[in-house]
Amino acid sequence: MKNRDLAFWLFLTPVLLGLGLVVIVPLIYGTIYSFTDWNGLTANKFIGFDHYIKLLQDEGFLNSIWFTIKFSVVTVFLLNFFGLALALLVTRKLKSSNLLRTVFFMPNLIGGLILGFIWQFIFVSVFDDAGKLLGIEGLQGWLSTTTTGFWGLVILTVWQMAGYIMIIYIAYLQNIPTELIESSKIDGANSFQRFKSITFPLVAPAFTVSMFLTLSTSFKMYDQNLSLTGGGPFESTQMVAMNIVKTAFGANEMAYGQAKAVIFFIIVAVISLTQVYYNKKREVDM
């Protein structure tokens, strides 16, 4: 097919319309509107950087960014740790390997909103009961403080997504030639040495994939945040996505919400591009 072929353009029209009207046009409009007094229906005048100056002093917004960053760093670290650990576990020749794979992966298929509600019950009722039974005070009052809300969100997310990251690591682990493992055994390497010198370097590219996925997912998280803590107590566990939604659709400050959304876009894009660049470079270096 050539550029001037009608068929080429006919084949592309539906998706170009989709991307254009759903993503590109709103992004451009939104960016322009963020510099106006737009109220969702009409925009009367340009107000320059007013919204952007305002958001720099908006404590709720700044807190939500900081909370999201902390959450993402901890989650990405734990997810990769558990993902790799589960992958190593189910690729050992256990009788229950297939069953375990099914079990570990299952939470991924269920929506974050529903899982958040289930875990709300676990943290609030089950933890409380278990705390009384075992005499552990630390298990009581979960989700009622910022710290327990934070760790609640981390536990939920790691539990939900670890099986997904596991699948990625399994794919890489299965690509390791068995001769390599066999010959290292003959050379007398113990299992830790084998992991350090063979397995680990060969699954390193999986970090690229899984860190990109986990970082962007945890940064954009909304459903779990809404159903588990609702941002509380006192909006202290509110993540960026929820802050934007509440500004725009709760407080009806459309243009201001969009200014936050533009900043959010820039942060996410910079993180993603840096990550892809850095990981590609490291892969080549190795």
Place this chain on the structure above:
Amino acid sequence: MISKRNKYIGEILALLLGLVWISPFYLMLVNAFKSKREIFTDVLGLPEGFQTKNFVEAFIDLDFINSLLNSVIVTGLSIAVIVFFSSMAGYALARNKSKLSAMILLLFVGAMLIPFQSVMIPLVALFGKVEMLNRFGLIFMYLGFGSSLSIFLYHGAMTGISRSLDEAATIDGANKFQTFRHIIFPLLKPISMTVGILNVIWIWNDYLLPSLVLSESNATIPLKMFYFFGQYTKQWHLALAGLTIAIIPVIIGYFLAQRQIIAGVAEGALK
């Protein structure tokens, strides 16, 4: 060498970890059968009498048949639209080696960097203006958000399909669309499975977008679940029964197509 005993210990520890992993589902299910009072006094034990009426009440309040139908309609039509149009686009882009074609592919791939929350406010405003905040609008939005990854996957899969097939079809008198429909599309079936699975998982569970677009009468399961849960915050017995009902369709789907789902997810993540 791993001794036999060590092996058994490993096996048992792995199974224990598996049990811990599914314990939230177990606790949900067990407590969904308890009465309100029982949940207050004993969360960890087994239910005394099986309160099946929790499920009946939750089923009715969730308007479950209707919510399920809404979810099936939205997800089903969105997947059909995404698979059909993205495969066409992937084919066209793969068979055109020009710079422009490469640029268009890059545009789609680059669009994956744009988070949903960055465009949702103007998106809802624009679609509201033209009265498209309904199911049709929603399905079109899913095409817009879902086509990027799907086109990327189809484009990758096209490299494995020889051009000589197109040429043979052209000689036989088929036009471009016929060639695609009868020769290429059937060969893309494995990747269509992957595209379908990835998009089903996402769209079926999506909450935020439908919550901005759909009215309550068209609510999908996650949306309805949110309203439902708001009603029953202090009544865990009903809330848990509702949650159990809501995940049953997913569990059934998982057991029917477990292998394909895991393979599809792996493929989508690794490309």
